[in-house]
Amino acid sequence: MEEKLLVIPQRLARMKEVLSRRQPDLRLFLERVVNYHNVSAILRTADAVGVLHVHYFHEDELPVNEAITRGAHRWLILHREEDIENGLKKLKEAGFQLVGTGLFPETVTFREVDYTKPTVIIVGHELEGISETVRRLADVIVKIPMYGMVQSLNVSVATGVILYEAERQRKACGLYEKGPRLSPEEIENILYHWAYERVLKDKARGRI
Ligand SMILES: C[S@@+](CC[C@H](N)C(=O)[O-])C[C@H]1O[C@@H](n2cnc3c(N)ncnc32)[C@H](O)[C@@H]1O
Secondary structure, rough: HHOOOOOOOOHHHHHHHHHHHHHHEEEEEEEOOOHHHHHHHHHHHEEEEEEEEEEEOOOOOOOOHHHHHOOHHHHHEEEOOOOOHHHHHHHHHHOOOEEOOOOOOOOOEEHHHHOOEEEEEEEEEEOEEHHHHHHOOOOOOEEEEOOOOOOOHHHHHHHHHHHHHHHHHHHHHOOOOOOOOOHHHHHHHHHHHHHHHHHHHHHOOOOO
């Protein structure tokens, strides 16, 4: 397969290194996050923490601004969910714990959850927060303590805080260093997409 790839060896090595640290079992679910600044900042943090899969429920295409993501969204796999309930049930059946976020009576502090388990972190709409459906399906709802006058954090900040707690826990048990968490076939497919198909597409669009 490698002879087909259209990137220089250093770039290929970097892609392989990034893939060796991707955490396919740490996922995000964006429930109607509508502001493109927020979505873009979330995707950039997701890439930094080693998330690979981001699920979203949105009326339109996910609003992304390349200047804010710095291209990070291109290294993630985005899954559009047609329906919140089915999207979450599918992930639950696949063995993921569903971690909702927000300030509700039933919440626990975000550090109390074990994020080394297969986990989906669900964040909600900028004004309305997560829906009743998410609250019903979530295994746990976490809150980040608030000590100020304002009731909640910006959604991208909240996502970053929780993702970096997940990163801390996963790093402590070696999940970034134990070698690829993806199968050789998955790595090969992603590399084919990143280093061949996308390069051709970018060339055709005059991006490179
Ligand atoms: C601005 S908040 C929405 C506020 C809304 N009034 C509510 O009750 O959730 C948008 C999203 O950011 C996240 N969020 C903001 N502050 C949070 C906090 N302190 N703890 C956990 N999640 C938080 C949650 O995902 C929430 O759905």
